[in-house]
Amino acid sequence: MQERQTKQKTIIYDALKTLDHPTATEVYGYVHEAYPSVSRATVFRVLGGFAEKGTALELRLSGHEVRYDYNVMPHYHAHCTVCGRVADVAAAGIPTDGLRATADCGFEIEGYSVEFFGICKACQKR
Amino acid sequence: MQERQTKQKTIIYDALKTLDHPTATEVYGYVHEAYPSVSRATVFRVLGGFAEKGTALELRLSGHEVRYDYNVMPHYHAHCTVCGRVADVAAAGIPTDGLRATADCGFEIEGYSVEFFGICKACQKR
DNA sequence: CTGGGTGCAAACTCTTTGCATTCGG
DNA sequence: CCGAATGCAAAGAGTTTGCACCCAG
Numbered sequence A, B: 001m002q003e004r005q006t007k008q009k010t011i012i013y014d015a016l017k018t019l020d021h022p023t024a025t026e027v028y029g030y031v032h033e034a035y036p037s038v039s040r041a042t043v044f045r046v047l048g049g050f051a052e053k054g055t056a057l058e059l060r061l062s063g064h065e066v067r068y069d070y071n072v073m074p075h076y077h078a079h080c081t082v083c084g085r086v087a088d089v090a091a092a093g094i095p096t097d098g099l100r101a102t103a104d105c106g107f108e109i110e111g112y113s114v115e116f117f118g119i120c121k122a123c124q125k126r
Numbered sequence C: 001c002t003g004g005g006t007g008c009a010a011a012c013t014c015t016t017t018g019c020a021t022t023c024g025g
Numbered sequence D: 001c002c003g004a005a006t007g008c009a010a011a012g013a014g015t016t017t018g019c020a021c022c023c024a025g
Helices: A007-018 A024-034 A040-053 A096-104 B007-018 B024-034 B040-053 B096-104
Strands: A057-059 A067-069 A076-080 A086-089 A108-119 B057-059 B067-069 B076-080 B086-089 B108-119
Touching: A007 A024, A007 A040, A024 A040, A040 A057, A040 A067, A076 B096, A096 A108, A096 B076, A096 B086, A096 B108, A108 B096, B007 B024, B007 B040, B024 B040, B040 B057, B040 B067, B096 B108
Parallel strands: A076 A108, B076 B108
Antiparallel strands: A057 A067, A076 A086, A108 B108, B057 B067, B076 B086
16 A cells, blocks of 8 residues: 555656656657656556646646646646647736636635647747 | 538537537537437537637546537636536636746747636535 | 538547556565 | 556547538528
8 A cells, every 4th residue: 555666657757857748648658768668558557646646747738638747836838739839837826816706606626727828939930 | 611500510509508518428428319310420520610610619627528618708617626517717817927927938829728626516515 | 513511430549457477665 | 575566458438530422502
C-alpha cells in the first residue's frame, strides 16, 4: 500500500519537465526513444498517478488528447489554435465574480481552470 | 458548396437543447431512440459542423468525452467532480489580467473558457 | 437534376485492463 | 520476502472515414 520510487517514474517526470505540456503519447514517444523498454501502459499509469497525487496537472483543453503539466502552481493556459502549442500564462486573479456565481448555484468549489484560445506569435508570422 | 437544412440537423439541434451539455454519445443515444435510422457518424458530423459554424460550442472539460453546448453566449461552466454534470454559470467578467498577460506573450486572443470544478448541491447531500 | 448529406461498417487513435513477471524497500 | 509496479498484448471507448445511395434546393 506504500508508493515506490521506480526508474520509470523518474524518467517520465523528467520528460514532463522537458516537453512542455506534452500529451501522454508525446511523453511515451520521448521516453520510449531513450528507454525502449518502457511500455505505453506504464506511461499512462504513471501520468495518471501523478495527476492523482498532485505531482502534475492533467489538462483537458481543446484537442483530443489529454496533456500533462508538471507545474502544479495555479496558472492559466494559452492555447494556439494553429499549431496547438500550449503556453503558460502567469496566474493573475481568479475571476471572483464567476466564483461567487458558481457558489450561488450551490457548488462547493474545489478548483478552476482558465484557457485562452488564440494564435501564438510564431504562427502569426506565417 | 451551400449548406442544406436536413431533418437530422433539426433533430440533433433539438437534442442539444433538451439534453443539457450532452456528450456526442449522449446525443446519439437520445436521437437514435426517437429516430433509429440516424447513424452515429451523422451525429458526430453534424455536431462538428455546428461547432465549426458557431451554432454550438464544443466543450472539452475534464472527463474524456467532448460535450456540446447550444448556448453560444460567453459563459462559464461549473463541473461536478462527483456526478459529472455540467452547469452553466452566468458569465461575469473576463479575467482581464490574464488576458493582458496572454497578450504579452504575443498571443492574438480569439476567445477563452473558464471552468470551475466542485461538488454540486445534489452530490453534497449524499 | 446535382452535389451536399446520410447510413453503414470498417478503421483509427487514445487509453485502460488482465495477468504473469520483476524488483524496490 | 511481499506486494506495488511493469511489460505485453488484447480489449475498450470515442471518433473519423470511405463509399454508395439519397434527397433538399
